[in-house]
Amino acid sequence: MHKKNIRRRFIFIILIWFFVLAGGFLLPQETDAQGVGIKISPVRIEDLIDPGETVTKEITVTNNSDSGKLLYVYLRDFRAEGEEGRPKLIAPGAATGFSLAAWINISAEPQEFGPNESKTIPFQIAVPSDAGPGGYYGAILFGTEPPRLNLDSEEKGAGMAIGQQTGALILLQVKGDVDEEARIREFTTDKSVYGTPFDIEFLIRIENMGNVHVKPIGTIAIKNMFGSEIGSVRVNDGGSNVLPHSIRRLTENWQGESGFGRYTASLLLSFGTATRLGGQGKQTLYTEMIFWIIPWRIIVPILLTLIIAFALFVLFLRLYKNKAVKKAMAQAGLTNVRLVKKYQGSSPALHLSIIIAVVLVVFFIIMSTTYFFLFA
Secondary structure, three states, X not given: OHHHHXXXXXXXXXXXXXXXXXXXXXXXXXXXXXXXXXXXXXXXXXXXXXXXXXXXXXXEEXXXXXXXXXXXXXXXXXXXXXXXXEEEEEOOOOOOOOEOHHHEEOOOOOEXXXXXXXEEEEEEEEOOOOOOOEEEEEEEEEEOOOOOOXXXXXOOOOOOOHHHOOEEEEEEEEOOOOOOOEEEEEXXXXXXXXXXXXXXXXXXXXXXXXXXXXXXXXXXXXXXXXXXXXEEEEEOOOOOOEOOOEEEEEEEEEEEOOOOEEEEEEEEEEEOOXXXXXXXXXXXXXXXXXXXEOOHHHHHHHHHHHHHHHHHHHHHHHHHHHHHHHHXXXXXXXXXXXXXXXXXXXXXXXXXXXXXXXXXXHHHHHHHHHHHHHHO
């Protein structure tokens, strides 16, 4: 009995520790974003300014938590990272030729926010009179920790997450003789042959070779094999920018239930600043590509049915021929005579039937293999 009690106590203690540890893991853990609890509006500011001009803007900052917060201001430059357009925040002045942080004037004093309180904070952008035409890029961030700047490395804003709306990006274009130049690097689909129903993803890669950001907007027109336009897809309705010396990846989808044959997708994009505003005027980019839609789920069963029907037809002809011969011999009183025909080679009709059967079987094998390889 004594050993059993010791064993029960041991198991009881193990269970208690298990639930304590499990409870520690299962309790809601507050993430950095939840701890910050900051909302900033707008998250993107775009403007066109003359050299030597100063403009005043506003940012609305909201403390989304139930406790008071002391928020600090961060100023950063940014540039594009990767082809998805993610902004990479870097130390002011590190973006040679595109730095904007030094032109932003905003109060550096920490701002006291009560629970769920919003404040509108003004700031100025003062463009030097000798600033060259082109694009300049910066960001204003707010956080609960004072800014710490490491000049030896490119930092990303001390943990501030632009995607969680804790900062505002500023894209500024200084008027003048800017260089607006872009091209389509790639326009493809994720596959070249689709079944039905279909979901076609168009991949578009735009390269900006100029010195100012561009915003390519347009459509993809889809035409069938007869040249009739049967659909269109809007491209970049969200107004994504392509920063200088970078490539931006855009994806759009076109879906449908039925289709057949060869299709042509034509991409037409426009971008650029009007000449009256110091730009080069509207420019267009155009390219096209081809894809196929094959309703395998319809074609394969039909083809299989035709092959079976043809085989049954050939079998029926043979049975009918043998029955007719036997009937004729019976009418002639030759029921016990076995007729042996000298082989003279296959008849042209039979030879043609064999060729057609072989061709259909081979075609069926090829189509089935293609179907299972691409769509199974």
